[in-house]
Amino acid sequence: MAGGASDTVVRTGRTSRFVIYTILTVFCIYYLLPLYVMVVNSLKPLDEIRGGGMLSLPQAWTLAPWSSAWSTAQIGVEATGLRPYFLNSILMVVPAVVISTLLGALNGYVLTKWRFRGDTIIFGLMLFGCFIPFQMVLIPMARMLGLMGLAGTVPGLVFVHLVYGIGFSTLYFRNYYAQFPTELVRAAMIDGAGFFKIFQRIMLPSSGPIAVVCIIWQFTNIWNDFLFGASFADFDSQPMTVALNNLVSSSTGVKEYNVHFAGAIMAALPTLLVYVVAGRFFVRGLMAGSVKG
Amino acid sequence: MVQSVPSRQGPGDWLRSALPKLVLSPSLALVVIFVYGFIFFTFYLSMTDSRILPSFGYVGLENYEKLFRLRSWSIAVDNLFVFGGLYIVICCVLGLALAILLDQKIRAEGAIRTIYLYPMALSFIVTGTAWKWFLDPGIGLEAVVQGWGWESFTFDWIKNRQMAIYTIVIAAVWQTSGFVMAMFLAGLRGIDNEVLKAAQIDGASNWALYRRIVIPQLRPAFMSAFVVLAHMAIKSYDLVIALTNGGPGRATELPATFMYSYTFTRNQMGIGAASATIMLMTIAAIIVPYLWSELREKS
Structure with a gap:
């Protein structure tokens, strides 16, 4: 050139x-x-x-x-194949992603446009929660899910992922809304628009890109989770990753490598698809989770 | 940033001014209970005589003393140093090298980037499954190369107590190095070209250009990569379970797998909680200063 x-x-x-x-x-x-x-x-x-x-x-x-x-493959004691577990993963991922993204959007809105004393500390506390080794919460969470009547169920897993997903979704929306002109919000307030009206009419319509980033990140993380699934699910509420591991590591019978590989692709397909279709947003989410600012 | 607009007094005013905090409070409550409350609970359990179920007989630091005398814990910690050290160094070196090469106006850069980064979208269980059979001497690489006619070729690391930990490194590097590449590439794109041009006019070679000017400017990217990789290494659990399940023997046990087996299968909950506490403190020592500086810069 x-x-x-x-x-x-x-x-x-x-x-x-x-x-x-x-x-x-x-x-x-x-x-x-x-x-x-x-x-x-x-x-x-x-x-x-x-x-x-x-x-x-x-x-x-x-x-x-x-x-x-x-x-038809043998998973644990039953020869059901991976189909029911694929369904479990979908039932787990969809509500957890939707709710944690909505909460993250609201939190980010409050933390940038309705600031108050101590808001950075609150954000820091939420953010640190993303990075803790989850081994630290396994024991009390198992008890808590029991107390809530959610032990060994898909809604229990939804709850767990929701709780530990809030930190990242708040991070995304907070950093995104911080760039959003505060003057617009102030002008709307002078015109008499309230908290939710401003959120709905001004913030949400411009949140498309960050919502995609957040949804992809949460979807990938929750779909790929193994630790929570292995710790808190029963046989019939296991997510895909746990079922795949059971399929591959079962010690009985002939090792059907070809079946294992097919199962692995099935477990990988949803996240791979998202990556291929919206890779740009996936990368942006990864970067925002590590290189902030 | 925004002050609430003063308006006529009325019962709705309190609600109006408290509304943002009310909206934030459920999330905050969840985090306070399920992150900090639970951290405190597990920390407390680590000082009790809990075995199969939580129990509240206080035993002080006894579990920590037991933990550090346990052979399987010291194996797990040693493995973490070997695995974590190699993982971080190889990912950074490979990531930086690939980023520099990709930054030379490469045709089809987008496609290459997509290929380098896709493993990051996969579950570690999927990665573990693929590498487990690919590295299996009976059917994988060893069998294939022998089939090509190199009869004496052996590659049995995954079955070998001394070498098995390196197979974890191989699979983990495969999964994450593309991501580290992307981080460095973003850093490279942010460097001001004027300085480089000036240095070039002064006769600096490409090598000197990178070593003296470019790489030192990538310090923030190195910091981020280190923090992300270190905390991933300490939390590594899924990959070990899928690839080797801690074996052969205890050769690939890591603190995360140690915690799980002591708590849930060996019924030594007090010791399991103590090991989780050590993991948390290690991660906090890395993450807290990082978050602190990031958040202070912002506000």
């Missing part, structure tokens, strides 16, 4: 560009390899895997491992 228009200053020659592209391609293969392994091996019969052909394409393509993983 001629003149000062270039956005990188460092110039690279023909040879070094070749080296750079080679290295970048090698790492593309490295990152894609496990996905490739999962996909091809979920589509081949078991004996092809056992024969040392894990990296080869299937010789006899088959969808049998997929149907087995979905509806």
Whole structure:
């Protein structure tokens, strides 16, 4: 590029560009390899895997491992496949994401546009709650869920994820609303608009991007959670991750690697789909969770 | 920032001025009870004789003394140092290298970034499952390479007590390094080109440019990467469960898996609570200064 228009200053020659592209391609293969392994091996019969052909394409393509993983594979004591657990995960994720995002939006609104003494401390307390090792809350939470009559149920898991999701959703909305012109809010107040009216008419309509970021983040985190699911769910309320782990690590019978791979893809598919469709927002959420400001 | 507008006196005024705090209070109550109340509860349990169920016989620091004498705890802590150290260093080195390479006006940069980062969207259970069978000597990499004709090739780390912890590093680095790359790339894009141009006119080589000017300016990105990776390493649980389940033997036990098994399967709740407390204090030592500086900068 001629003149000062270039956005990188460092110039690279023909040879070094070749080296750079080679290295970048090698790492593309490295990152894609496990996905490739999962996909091809979920589509081949078991004996092809056992024969040392894990990296080869299937010789006899088959969808049998997929149907087995979905509806007939042995999970724990029952041969139900992963289908009921997939459903559990959806029933768990949807309400937890919706409620924690709404609460986060309201909290962010209060913490930026209705500030009061000590609000930064309150925000700091909420934020620290995102980073604690959840081992620290497992024991009392198990008791509390029992007291609330939610032990071993999907609503119990919704509650747990909701509580520990508030910190991040508040973080997203607070940082986003902090950039929002306060003058607009003040003008609306002088015109007589109340707390909720301002939220509904002025804040919410402009919250699209951050709502997407927040929903994606919460969805990915809650869908992928294992610790809470393993600690607080019963056999019939297990989320997908816990069921997948049971499927893969069950020690009885023949290890059906192809079924395991098919199950792993099923557990990965919802979050992967979100990533492919809205990757930009996913990355933005990741960054906001670490590099603030 | 915004003062409530003074208006006519009336019973609605109190409500109007208290409304924002009322809206915030349910969330605050949840956090106070379920984060701080529970932290306090577990901390208290760590000083009691709780076994299978919480019990309130006070025993002081006895559980901590027992904990630090336990062989399996010291294995878990040693493993955390090996795993965490390698994980952080490799992720940072790899992430920085890939970010610098990707910052050279690469064609299809967007596609490459997407490929590098997608593992971050996966559950550690999925990652663990994929790597568990790929690294399994019976069917995975070892069998494949032997099938290609290199009969003596062995790669049995996952079954080997000395090497198994490194398989956790391999899978964890695979999952997170793309994310670290993205953090460094964002840092690189924020660097002012004028300084670089000036240095270049002074005859600095590319290598010197990066070593002397670019990398030192990435300090905030390094800080963030360190904090994120360190706290992920300490909390690592799912990946170990899916990949090795702590084995072979206790070779890949980490504090998080130790806590779970002592509390829920070995019925030593007091010791489990003590180990959780140690984990919390370690993370707090890393996170609190970080959050403190971030929040103070803002306000």
